[in-house]
Amino acid sequence: MEKKAYIIVGPTASGKSAYAVRLAKKVGGEVISADSRQVYRDMDIGTGKVTKKEMAGIPHYLLSVADPRRRYSVARYQRDAARTLQSILVRGKTPIICGGTGLYIDALVEGTFLPSVPPNPALRKKLETISIEKLFALLKKKDAARAKSIDWHNPRRLIRAIEIAEALGKVPRMQKRAPEGIKFEWIGIDLPDKKLKKKIHLRLLSRMRGGMLAEVKRLHTRGLSWKRMESFGLEYRWLARYLQNKITKEEMLEKLELDIWHYAKRQRTWFKRNKNIGWV
Known part of the structure; x- marks a missing residue:
């Protein structure tokens, strides 16, 4: 049954x-x-x-x-x-x-x-210094088919795909x-867009009031590097930049909210195919 x-x-x-x-x-x-x-x-x-x-x-x-x-x-x-x-x-x-x-x-x-391909620390270290656009261009050159299907806004997935392509010649078709x-x-x-945007806005304000900034500070104090924080994207990326005095609080909130909205749209695109x- x-x-x-x-x-x-x-x-x-x-x-x-x-x-x-x-x-x-x-x-x-x-x-x-x-x-x-x-x-x-x-x-x-x-x-x-x-x-x-x-x-x-x-x-x-x-x-x-x-x-x-x-x-x-x-x-x-x-x-x-x-x-x-x-x-x-x-x-x-x-x-x-x-x-x-x-x-x-x-x-x-x-x-x-x-595919079972072990991490390549030396290659990753090199790739982590490259912009998302250049990473995507590199993957496109190595494996155009994988480049068409990947979420190119995600640097971790781009780096992993390049890592696999380097090891195997290309990213194999998934079985x-x-x-x-x-x-x-x-x-x-x-x-609907209007309601989702409002929920994203209100949720962000609630998280800020609920101690999200303190959470990021605590993570860094416990050994999570700013670089690693950046790789998680969204809240951790923008709060990390703010805590490093790279952007103002107003810029952080504005860019973060926009980034979350763009992420929501990418999620929709992924699932609408199913x-x-x-x-x-």
């Missing part, structure tokens, strides 16, 4: 986490997070990590499982999430995969088999080993 799991996707600030909790209460579910920044410990306010109160007693997995000073790869997420998925099913519960990182969700649900015996129901959560998603 085929077992069922739900996948809740959509742009940031659309209300995915709250929807997942409501659904979990209805179907006897447990939530697997699919967020590439929420896997890291002590990055709570800036990533919008669901709180214990918001969980309302529903178990959540793959939150705060990694040291932010160390890279948590898509391949590791795929492995950890697949094990969690099976564990939930074995206990007779319903898995609910919830998040906005499309690459993570595809790796888990479609069983995408990722698929989808989980068997599971029927996935895709649910998309979104809002015709299995039923939007609510």
Whole structure:
């Protein structure tokens, strides 16, 4: 008999986490997070990590499982999430995969088999000094096919793709080993532009009042470099620049809010390609 799991996707600030909790209460579910920044410990306010109160007693997995000073790869997420998925099913519960990182969700649900290429520290150090535009141009030269599908706004993914292309000659076509015996129901959560922009604005103000700046200071004090902070993007990038006196507070808030909106639009673009998603 085929077992069922739900996948809740959509742009940031659309209300995915709250929807997942409501659904979990209805179907006897447990939530697997699919967020590439929420896997890291002590990055709570800036990533919008669901709180214990918001969980309302529903178990959540793959939150705060990694040291932010160390890279948590898509391949590791795929492995950890697949094990969690099976564990939930074995206990007779319903898995609910919830998040906005499309690459993570595809790796888990479609069983995408990722190439096993070890990190190249020397190459990464060199590539980290290059602008996003030049990184994208370099990947395009090495592997035009991968360049067409990658999120070129994400320097970590560009560097990883170049790293793989350097090792293998090109980024190989991803093979698929989808989980068997599971029927996935895709649910998309979104809002009209005006409402989503307002939610992004109000959420940013709430996070600032809630101690997001102190969180970033604390991370740096505990050994997270500004350079590493920059790689996480969005809140951590702009707050890090502000704390280094590279921009004013007003500039930081303005650029951050715009950056979050652009990120939300990229998420929409990623998920709109998936015709299995039923939007609510």
